[in-house]
Amino acid sequence: MKEKSKNNPNIKEIYKQLEEELASINPGCNTCGTCCHFDEFGHVLYTSTIETDYIKDNVEVPSFDPEKNVCPFLVNQECSIREHRALGCRVFFCNPHYKETLAEIYEKYYTMIKDLAIENKVEWHYAPMMQLLKEKEDNT
Template sequence: MNHHPENSPEIAEIYKELEAELAGIDPGCNACGTCCHFDEFNHVLYASTIETEYIQENVEVPPFDPAQGTCPFLIDNKCTIREHRALGCRVFFCNPAYKETLQEIYEKYYTMIKDLAVKNQTEWIYAPMMKLLKKEYK
């Protein structure tokens, strides 16, 4: 696995800025964990290699089958890697009233993360996060 620890402080800074922006709009979330059951929600969580490397540098990834319908970091319906979770996890809220606003925020931070990858000459692959964690995207 390629490691680019130089990205870590910068991605942490990007996430911090994002969290401050999200706190200002507060789309509401009761932390029920349903959206981390991808099959139930019928959605796929996408992420970039820079985000999954940040996760892998900071937490242990439990054994899992990428075809399974639930995120392996979800335990007792709680995210166990909140501090290191991906952009898609942070920006997803099931409240439909915020769909467009959240889409704009997602694109803004996606671009910031991509710019970081370019600046630090880090490989950029954007794919389903479960596949990225298993390196099954090629």
């Protein structure tokens, strides 16, 4: 039987390890929030159900218009859920010099998160975050 991740502490540990690794390379970000306007930036943010469960277990998802394709957690051009944001948010940096390194880091942590979902019998559904949030909103 599939189970829901309830505030899974292990995902927090994975994010902590990721943040330490990213800090060691420091690709730089001025937190302008531009990349959270997905259409404007030409960017699709993918994530997984175990990660959107983690967000939803910790913060309220605001109502949003999926047609606008702007992250609902962006408030005054700043991320309002930095502590709980997904792998794709954490690993994305617009600095092109780090593209390959960041792709490798993404792959490594994607695998860790997927393994965690499998271990915890959480359904693995990997899709654009806006779609997963919308599905969750529709199911509440």
